[in-house]
Amino acid sequence: MGPKTLILVDMQNDFFPGGTVAIPRANQIIPFVNLLQAKFQGIVAAQTWHPRNHKSFASTHYKKSGETILLNGLQQILWPDHCVENTIGAQLVRGLETRKINKIFKTGMDMEIDSFSGFYDNGHSKPSGLGEYLSGKKVQEIFIAGLATDYCVKNTALDAVMLGFKTTVIEDACRGMNLHEKDTQYALDEMRRKGVSIITSNLIFSEL
Helix, strand or coil: CCCCEEEEECCEHHHCCCCCCCCCCHHHHHHHHHHHHCCCCEEEEEEECECCCCCCEHHHHCCCCCCEEEECCEEEECECCCCECCCHHHCECCCCCCCCCCEEEEECCCCCCCCCCCCECCCCCCECCHHHHHHHCCCCEEEEEEECHHHHHHHHHHHHHHCCCEEEEEEEEEECCCCCCCHHHHHHHHHHHCCCEEECHHHHHHHC
8 A cells, every 4th residue: 555645735826815816814724734744755736727818717708706607518617817827826835845745736727627626627538647646656545735625625535536545635724715605614515425534634643
């Protein structure tokens, strides 16, 4: 059995205070995430890396953020421009310990489709390479921290379960966007129903 692996999801400037899609209290998780890294040999990161004028951007369609459209047959919420490739907003957040990250998997690079999961685009047509990488390392168990609980963390976790990984989300090392009240709670409930374990970081510090 391969090493337990920590996946850091979207720990990027645009999702933190001052970013274009700032997630409430996101800055609070940076110390947790840095401490957690000491407990894992395997650490990877998923990094949103959109081209300019991505089809998930409200500005591309001259619409308002939060509106929804049908994009290639999928419901797509429209966002402010964010995590545009080679911009400061797309960089890993200041203060994040990065020296132990073994590999970074970029997502959302296809102009035509969004990617909430670290494993696949939203249509599950193009893998990021993360699943193949973990399987190649004989990893069977993964832990997830990062942003946002109700979007990219949730979808990464659900895809991990679908691919057969024993999957745990570290709740206090994540933060939710909560565009609608209780979105984060609904996401946690859905993950539990579909086989994801939800724990808090004190269990990692005491057991791993």
